[in-house]
Amino acid sequence: MRPLFGVEHAAAIPRTSSSNTDPADRRINALVRHLVESSSSAMADSLSASVASSLHSDSVFAHVVRAPEDPILGVTVAYNKDPSPNKLNLGVGAYRTEEGKPLVLNVVRKAEHQLVNDSTRVKEYLPIVGLAEFNKQSAKLIFGANSPAILENRVATVQCLSGTGSLRVGGEFLARHYHERQIYIPLPTWGNHPKVFTLAGLSVKTYRYYDPSTRGLNFQGLLEDLGSAPPGAIVLLHACAHNPTGVDPTLEQWDQIRKLMRSKQLLPFFDSAYQGFASGSLDTDAQPVRLFVADGGECFVAQSYAKNLGLYGERVGALSIVCKNADVASRVESQLKLVIRPMYSNPPIHGASIVATILKDRNLFDEWTIELKAMADRIISMRQQLFDALRARGTPGDWSHIIKQIGMFTFTGLNPEQVSFMTKEYHIYMTSDGRISMAGLSSRTVPHLADGIHAAVTRVV
DSSP, X not given: OOOTTSOOOTTOOOOOOGGXXXXXXXXXXXXXXXXXXXXXXXXXXXXXXXXXXXXXXXXXXXXXXXXXXXXXXXXXXXXXHOOOTTOEEOOSOOOBOTTSXXXXXXXXXXXXXXXXXXXXXXXXXXXXXXXXXXXXXXXXXXXXXXXXXXXXXXXXXXXXXXXXXXXXXXXXXXXXXXXXXXXXXXXXXOTTHHHHHHHHTOEEEEEEOEETTTTEEOHHHHHHHHXXXXXXXXXXXXXXXXXXXXXXXXXXXXXXXXXXXXXXXXXXXXXXXXXXXXXXXXXXXXHHHHHHHHTTOOEEEXXXXXXXXXXXXXXXXXXXXXXXXXXXXXXXXXXXXXXXXXXXXXXXXXXXXXXXXXXXXXXXXXXXXXXXXXXXXXXXXXXXXXXXXXXXXTOSSOOTHHHHSOSSXXXXXXXHHHHHHXXXXXXXXXXXXXXXXXXXXXXXXXHHHHHHHHHHHHHOO
């Protein structure tokens, strides 16, 4: 019978019955077969090695160039390579204790303990929109439990992959369903914002925000730029603790911004990455968002629990869209599912379960607010200590912006040359624009930073 695929060995040796040949012939035939089979195997190995070598040297991806390090995360890469015992990393926005260690909140450990010991919990897929209790509690946290938008079911909330994922889902929804593709972002802003919205399909423009001469808010420039934006344009707003400057509008200025945006039908898109982490009060830090929701208009809010609950690696966030009525909100949610499904199908369960457990339990929630205020207060204390240290050294310039700014970051005003000098001479790492993470400082390291800033300002123009 012929082989199934009609393939025969290319060098087959006729086999003869052992009864028709003498022992010498049989030995010769066996030797020939062995040599042929060994040769074929060697040829196959050689061919395989040749193909592998060819693929290695002539990869179809040989044209791919090495990408530069992320300007923020790359700071940590450089820091990790530095052998100096005095090195200091102020680049990445992650909270550290006074001892310079990462912090897991006690309330998070308690919530996880409850979850782990609940034998009824399973690891099934979540719905596309995520954990229902998490979505409900997240909306209440940012808008307020008695918000008319929530009571009237006008909010569509979906669980996303932290703040970045929330921004991306919101951006893609807008690119598909909103009539205006232009989004105005503050100058400067978080480095990932323009990339996220551009890849989502929006056209990114900027509006003036920071005034280098005062190291404060360029409020007049902000109003002029938003006033000249096309009607219906999307405007990205940092809900509190502006990243990277730490400069926020006052409540009165927020209300002026709101009135201008509503008069021009500009669509607000809030990025809320630091609720409770800026002032120490969850309600105070949510006031700008609630101001916009109170007038009955529509808006977007992206939330992250990375900073205020320390759930950096759990990637827990939410996107809420406040609509005009419940019917629109329901239809918006149905379309958000179509954005999420082909992107990551559905979100992870663990981090969202931690958040939901804490937010729905009054005792855990109260404990969280205490720990949250302690983190915020330590950062405020670091601001004061750094300001005092620079003043004690007689460092040229007005450094009062350090204690006027708020939140995790301070925009020092140092230029790239001064930043490079501090990295080389003092092993202090920060982004090239002079942004430092106050959460990475401690009472022990403040003097070292103050020495570095003083030397940079006095020795590098």
